[in-house]
Amino acid sequence: xxxxxxxxxxxxxxLLGRASGPLHFRVFVMPIVVTIIAIRAELRDxxxxxxVPLGEFFIKRTELxxxxxxxxxxxxxxxxxxxxxxxxxxxxxxxAFHIGELLIVAVGCxxxxxxxxxxxxxxxxxxxxxxxxxxxxxxxxxAIPGRRCE
Numbered sequence: 001x002x003x004x005x006x007x008x009x010x011x012x013x014x015l016l017g018r019a020s021g022p023l024h025f026r027v028f029v030m031p032i033v034v035t036i037i038a039i040r041a042e043l044r045d046x047x048x049x050x051x052v053p054l055g056e057f058f059i060k061r062t063e064l065x066x067x068x069x070x071x072x073x074x075x076x077x078x079x080x081x082x083x084x085x086x087x088x089x090x091x092x093x094x095x096a097f098h099i100g101e102l103l104i105v106a107v108g109c110x111x112x113x114x115x116x117x118x119x120x121x122x123x124x125x126x127x128x129x130x131x132x133x134x135x136x137x138x139x140x141x142x143a144i145p146g147r148r149c150e
Contacts, residue, residue: 011101014094018086018105022093026085030109034078038117041074071114079110 019027086105090097 011098014098015101015104018089021089023085023089026082027105027109030078030082031113034075034110034113035117037074037078038114041070042118075110075114079106082106082109 018024083102083106086102087097090102
């Protein structure tokens, strides 16, 4: 039991040390990059008229493959960069390799921000996009007959 507590304590200390040690920029930059990717993906889905991803996940199980593939395309490269950077950090700073810590950092930097942003931001972006689309339709219907709407 004492060994388990030491391992947990060491892991916790090492995880906290990533925020201030060498390569600490990745802990702050990667979530920002993933947030931008998630917003771009949501704008793309809104333009194409696709439903909300989380709602689709629970309602249409047939769309699960497409949703997973879309998330992997969006976050995959950032996840790989997070894995590589944390591996470099562990090997050069800690002089050890801990797969559990690697996965915690990679998921925390790449996957978690994507999931959190795609939820709440989805509603806001869809609301704003629908509002803008309605204005265009209203302006187009009030155009002079025989003229094309732009």
